[in-house]
Amino acid sequence: MKKLFNSALSITRSFLTTILFLASPIIAVWLTKNPYIGTVVFVLSIAIWAYYETQQENKHLQELAKDRTKDTICSFVRSFDYRKLDTKVIRAVYEVLQLFLPNERRPFPIRAKDNLFDDLKLDEDDLDLDIVAAVAHRTGRSLDNFEDNPFYEKVLTPYDLVMFFNMQPLTRAV
Secondary structure (H helix, E strand, C coil): HHHEEEEEEEEHHHHHHHHHHHHHHHHHHHHCCHHHHHHHHHHHHHHHHHHHHHHHHHHHHHHHCCCCCCCHHHHHHHHHCCCCCCCCHHHHHHHHHHHCCCCCCCCCCCCCCCCCCCCCCCCHHHHHHHHHHHHHHCCCCCCCCCCCCCCCCCCHHHHHHHHHHCCEEEEECC
C-alpha cells in the first residue's frame, strides 16, 4: 500500500512540475509582454528542474545504499548460479554499472534484482549505447545477432544483463 501511495504521489508531483515548467514562461511573457523574459524564465526553469531531479535521484540512491551496508561484489556474485555462468560476465556487469552510478559511495551495493531504471535510476540510452558496449568489450562477447538473444529487449535488471551476455557468443580471436 505504501509503495502504491508513493507511486501516486510521485506521479502527481511530476504532473505538477511539468505544468509549472510549461506555464512559467507563458505567464512571464503574458505579464511582461517581453518574449526575452519568457526565454530566460524557460531556461531557468529547466535548470531548476534538472537540479531538483538530480537531487531526488541522489537521495533515492543514498537511501538504497544505506540499507545495504554489507552488500559487496561477493554477495552480488552469490545471487547467481555462478558455476553455470561465466563469472567474467558477472564481474563485468557489476563493474560497468558502477561507472554509471553516483561515486559518493563506491562500490555501490548493486543487487541482481534491482531494476536498472526505477531502482538504480539509469538511463535507457546509457544502457543501449554505453553499458552494453562496455560489457561486451570487457567480456569478449560478440553483439552480432543480438536480436536473436532470448533476453533481447527484456533487460530490466543486472540479472537480466548477465543472462543476456551469457547467451551471446564469444568473439573470435584474430
